[in-house]
Amino acid sequence: MAALALRPQRPVQQHGSRRSPALWPAGGTVLLLAVVSLFVGVSDVSPADLLAGDAGAWQTFLVSRVPRTLALVLAGVALSIAGFILQLMARNRFVEPSTVGTVESATAGILVATLVLPGAPIMGKMLVAAVFAMAGTALFLTVLRRIPLRNTLIVPLVGIMLGGVIASVTTFVAYRFDLLQTLNTWMIGDFSGLVRGRYELLWIVAVLAVVGYLCADRFTVAGMGEEFTTNLGLDYRRTMNLGLVLVSLISAVVVVVVGAVPFLGLIVPNLVSLLIGDNVRRAVPWIAVVGAGFVLACDILGRIIRFPYEVPVGVIVSVVGSILFITLLVRRNAGAR
Amino acid sequence: MSHVRLAVLSAAAAATLALTACGGSSDAAGESAASPTVPIEHAQGTTEVPVDPQTVFTFDLGALDTLDALGVEVDGVPQGTLPAQLSAYEGGDITAIGSMKEPDFEAIAAAAPDLIIISGRVADSYDELSAIAPTIDLSIDAADPMASFAEHTESLGRIFGVEEEVADRLAALDAAIAGTKDAAASAGDALVLMTSAGEVTAYGAGSRFGLIHDVLGVEPAAEVTHEGTHGEAVSFEYIAEVDPAHLFVIDRDAAIGEAGAAGAAVLDNDLVNGTTAARNGAITYLDSASWYLIGYGLDNLDAMVSAVDDAVTD
Numbered sequence: 090m091a092a093l094a095l096r097p098q099r100p101v102q103q104h105g106s107r108r109s110p111a112l113w114p115a116g117g118t119v120l121l122l123a124v125v126s127l128f129v130g131v132s133d134v135s136p137a138d139l140l141a142g143d144a145g146a147w148q149t150f151l152v153s154r155v156p157r158t159l160a161l162v163l164a165g166v167a168l169s170i171a172g173f174i175l176q177l178m179a180r181n182r183f184v185e186p187s188t189v190g191t192v193e194s195a196t197a198g199i200l201v202a203t204l205v206l207p208g209a210p211i212m213g214k215m216l217v218a219a220v221f222a223m224a225g226t227a228l229f230l231t232v233l234r235r236i237p238l239r240n241t242l243i244v245p246l247v248g249i250m251l252g253g254v255i256a257s258v259t260t261f262v263a264y265r266f267d268l269l270q271t272l273n274t275w276m277i278g279d280f281s282g283l284v285r286g287r288y289e290l291l292w293i294v295a296v297l298a299v300v301g302y303l304c305a306d307r308f309t310v311a312g313m314g315e316e317f318t319t320n321l322g323l324d325y326r327r328t329m330n331l332g333l334v335l336v337s338l339i340s341a342v343v344v345v346v347v348g349a350v351p352f353l354g355l356i357v358p359n360l361v362s363l364l365i366g367d368n369v370r371r372a373v374p375w376i377a378v379v380g381a382g383f384v385l386a387c388d389i390l391g392r393i394i395r396f397p398y399e400v401p402v403g404v405i406v407s408v409v410g411s412i413l414f415i416t417l418l419v420r421r422n423a424g425a426r
Numbered sequence: 427m428s429h430v431r432l433a434v435l436s437a438a439a440a441a442t443l444a445l446t447a448c449g450g451s452s453d454a455a456g457e458s459a460a461s462p463t464v465p466i467e468h469a470q471g472t473t474e475v476p477v478d479p480q481t482v483f484t485f486d487l488g489a490l491d492t493l494d495a496l497g498v499e500v501d502g503v504p505q506g507t508l509p510a511q512l513s514a515y516e517g518g519d520i521t522a523i524g525s526m527k528e529p530d531f532e533a534i535a536a537a538a539p540d541l542i543i544i545s546g547r548v549a550d551s552y553d554e555l556s557a558i559a560p561t562i563d564l565s566i567d568a569a570d571p572m573a574s575f576a577e578h579t580e581s582l583g584r585i586f587g588v589e590e591e592v593a594d595r596l597a598a599l600d601a602a603i604a605g606t607k608d609a610a611a612s613a614g615d616a617l618v619l620m621t622s623a624g625e626v627t628a629y630g631a632g633s634r635f636g637l638i639h640d641v642l643g644v645e646p647a648a649e650v651t652h653e654g655t656h657g658e659a660v661s662f663e664y665i666a667e668v669d670p671a672h673l674f675v676i677d678r679d680a681a682i683g684e685a686g687a688a689g690a691a692v693l694d695n696d697l698v699n700g701t702t703a704a705r706n707g708a709i710t711y712l713d714s715a716s717w718y719l720i721g722y723g724l725d726n727l728d729a730m731v732s733a734v735d736d737a738v739t740d
Contacts, residue, residue, distance in 0.1 A: 131663040152696045153663050264525075267507040270678060274623040281661040282624045284695045397667070398628075398658040 110364060112374060119162075119382040126158045126385050131397045152285045160280055160288040161388050161402075162381045164343050164350065167294035169380025170301045170373065171339040172354015175226075177308035177369070178332045179233060181244040182362070185354030186226075186340040189248035192349045193255040194225025195341040196275050200259055204266060215290065215345045222337035222344075225255060230329070278343075278350035278403035280388055290346050294339045301335050302373045308332050309369050350384070350403050352410030357383060359417055466581045469545075469563040470552050475585050476560065479540030483523050486545035487512060489564050491723025492579055495595070498586045502539060509715030511726065526719075534558055541585070566722050568632055572603075572641050575722045595724050602728065606735040607643040613738035614671030615647035617703075620657055620718075621689040622678040626665070627657030635717060638674055642734050647671070662697040672737060673703040675711050676718055710737040 127150070128134060134154060138146035172185035179189070186192050198221030202214040229251055233244060263272040311318050311328040318325040343350065361375045384402065387409055391400040463474040483502035484490045490512060493500050502521035503512075521537050524530035527547050534542070535558050542561040544552065555561040562581070567574040576596055583592030618629040618638055630650030631639040639646045647670035650658055665673075677689030689711055693704075703709055712733055720726045 131661060131667045148696065148700070149663060149666070153661070265506065271623045274625050279625055279659065281659055282626065282692070284662055284697060286695060287624070395658075397664050398660060401659060 112378065115375070115378050115382070119378050119385065122382055122385040122389065123158050123162060126161060126389055127154045129389055129392050130154060156285050156288045157280055157283050157388075158385070160283045160291050160347065161384050163288075163291040163295050164278075164280075164347055165353065165381040165384030166377040167291075167298045167339045167380075168343055168350055168353045169357035169376045169383075170298045171336045173358040173373065173376050174301050174305070174308050174332050175336050175354065176358055177305070177312050178230070178329065178336075179244055180312040181241060182359060183241065183245040183355070184248055185352070186222075186336055187349060187351040188245050188252065188355065189229040190225040190252040190255050191222050191229075191337055191340045192344060192351075193252040193259065195219070195222040195337070195344040196272065196349070197221050197225075197255055197259040197262075198341065199275055199345060200263055200268065200272060203268070203271070204262075211290070211345065215341060218345055219338050219341035222341045223333055225251075226333050226337050230333070275344055275348050276403075277401045278348035278406070279399075279401035280347060281399045281401070283347070288346060290342055294342050297335050297339050297342075298377070300331075301339075302377075304328075304331060304335075305369045305373050348401070348403055350406050352406055352414065353380060353383065356410045356413055356417075359414070363417065464584055466562050466585065468578075468581070469565040469567075470549070473556070473560050473562050475562065476540050477585065478587055479560075479585065481537065481539040482541045482543070483521065483534060483537070483539045483559075484543035485523070485526065485529065485548045486543050486564050487526075487720045488545070488566070488575075488723040488726065489543045489578070489582065490515065491720050491726045492582055493586075495724040496582070496586065496588050496591060498582075498588070502534070502537060507719070509719050511715065511720065529555060531555075531558070568634065568636060571637060571722065575727070578722075579724065599724070599727060599731070602731050602735070603641060606731055606738065609735060609739040610642050610644045613644065614702075615645040616672035616674055617647040617665065617668055617670040618674045618676070619660075619665070619693075620676040620678055621692045624692055626660055626662070626692065628660045628664070629657045633657065634721075635674075635676065637730060638734055642731065644672070644734065644738065662695055665693075666697040666700055669701050669703075671702050671706070671708060673698075673701070673709040674734070674737070675709060676714050677711055678714055678718065708737065710734075 128136065130149070130153065132146075132149045132153075134146045134149050139150060168186070175184050175186060175189065175191075176182055195218040198218035199214055201221070202209060202217040206213060206217075229248055232247055232251065236243060236247065260269070260272065263269050307323060307328045310321055310323055311325060311332065315325045318328065357376055357380045358372070361372050361379055364379075365371060365375055384406070387405040388402045390409075391402050391405045394400050461476045463476050465472050466475045481501045482493070482498070484493070484500055485504055487503075487509070490500055490503055494512070494514075500515065501519070502523040503515045504524055504526045505516065505520070505522040506525055508516050521533065522530065523534050523537075529548055529551050531551075531554060534555070539559045542555050542559050544555060544561060544563050545565045548555075549563055549565060552561060552563055564578040564581075566578075579592050579596060580589070583589040616638065618633075618635045620627050620629065620635075628648070628650045629635045630648065631646050633650070638644050648668045673693075675689045675693065690709075693709065698704055710733065713729070716726055716729055716733075
């Protein structure tokens with residue numbers, strides 16, 4: 090761990106300087122997973138039924154399967170990119186929205202919205218969640234700027250502590266108002282409730298993810314510090330604020346619609362960095378593809394394990410993600426020796 | 427960590443006890459010698475309970491409902507989350523004894539009750555509470571809920587000397603259950619769901635909401651076998667596939683809004699709307715406080731049985 094922590098980020102690879110895997114087979118695999126996801130479920134829906142024009146099968150397909158699969162892809166892509174942007178901004182590989190207080194703040198926001206405006210439409214609750222998420226992330230970045238020693242491990246530790254403080258206040262309030270179990274459903278991501286009419290808000294995060302892709306270079310620069318950024322002729326404050334808004338909005342929307350999916354923003358960018366190195370522009374499409382595939386695979390697993398009941402995707406991602414992450418750490422360390 | 431906390435708390439409780447014992451040792455001793463006791467069997471053993479105890483604390487809202495129905499004065503209940511049915515026990519002269527899950531040991535010890543009634547949510551605190559006052563655990567046995575409810579209620583009748591009234595009430599309840607059972611036999615199958623923040627869990631026979639199937643004889647539409655208090659997470663496809671004739675919904679979100687409104691919004695989609703229950707208008711939103719918080723109590727059970735009765739007799 091220590092050896093890894095002290096290792097600098099790998100230098101940016103030049104195009105073509107190293108043979109890297111091609112994107113299209115990976116994309117194909119994810120597409121295949123998406124197709125599998127479309128045909129896994131409690132009701133019988135087979136491609137043959139659809140071709141035969143079975144009305145019931147088509148209804149289940151359009152109301153339940155397609156929305157769920159789209160939601161999985163959108164959330165997977167956006168959360169992974171959000172994690173990546175945050176890592177660029179904090180210049181640290183070990184942060185992601187759920188380890189710097191963003192997700193905890195968004196959850197606090199929904200709780201406040203639920204208590205103060207129980208009848209508000211979901212958009213209103215989401216906006217409150219987003220404002221809270223931004224405040225929480227901004228607080229983290231401010232605290233980070235005040236820390237003299239930006240050791241690789243100190244940064245996520247500060248974030249986890251900050252998130253812990255916010256989460257404990259949220260839990261206390263939820264406890265007082267008998268909302269602990271409701272809080273639980275926000276803290277564990279679950280796609281089982283997503284049908285037509287329930288997932289569409291996730292298209293917002295798709296737009297945000299595209300903006301993130303277009304601006305990825307800027308966040309790298311901004312992560313280098315205010316002076317450096319200004320010297321390169323980039324508006325530091327504006328860039329940092331843009332990143333803040335992107336990460337917070339993505340987290341808030343996903344928490345409101347699906348619930349928290351931890352680890353994703355941490356694992357996927359690290360996996361991609363291992364695969365293709367640290368070229369930011371080239372990494373983002375990979376992160377999108379791997380993120381979508383990871384969430385799809387975990388959700389399919391969750392639907393199969395206890396069929397016909399479901400294991401929430403948040404639980405599966407946590408288990409698979411932590412195993413994967415430890416493996417990554419150990420293998421990287423072994424390579425360093 | 428929690429061991430340390432418990433140890434500190436029990437030490438505090440013991441110290442308080444010792445202090446109160448020193449303060450009024452003569453009359454405490456006199457009282458316990460004079461007042462008769464009755465052995466009460468409960469989920470964690472047998473406890474000698476003083477007959478007609480003066481100061482009674484209960485963590486179990488079902489027992490509170492029963493005592494309320496029997497006209498017994500209760501002096502301490504958990505504060506903060508009392509449902510509307512029991513709002514008379516909010517504040518006033520009532521001693522706040524903690525929350526439904528965490529006893530306030532100091533407040534309880536300071537008030538020196540004569541009887542403490544607990545159930546599942548604070549069952550782990552039995553030893554600490556027993557050190558303060560005679561404590562009985564009236565948890566309902568999910569394997570045979572009605573028998574265990576009747577037993578508990580008869581125990582309360584013996585403690586407070588209202589055995590006849592208890593017998594009458596239990597007989598009336600049995601009659602109501604028998605009537606609902608007849609109606610349920612021809613009403614078709616049902617699925618019990620709980621909605622919480624947009625997600626849905628299912629409960630089957632033998633679960634905490636098993637009353638519907640196990641006691642009232644409504645045919646389960648699916649075999650939901652999970653052992654635990656929070657049900658099985660299910661998708662809307664599952665509900666469509668099970669296609670029950672009746673849906674019973676416990677809306678957990680109703681705690682903060684209008685009963686049934688949040689749950690109805692969750693279930694209003696093409697898949698659920700296509701089920702037999704939805705087409706026949708046979709979706710019943712159960713009172714979440716009644717089913718989720720209070721449970722087995724004399725008045726409340728009456729209310730629960732009649733809610734199911736209304737649903738199965740049209």
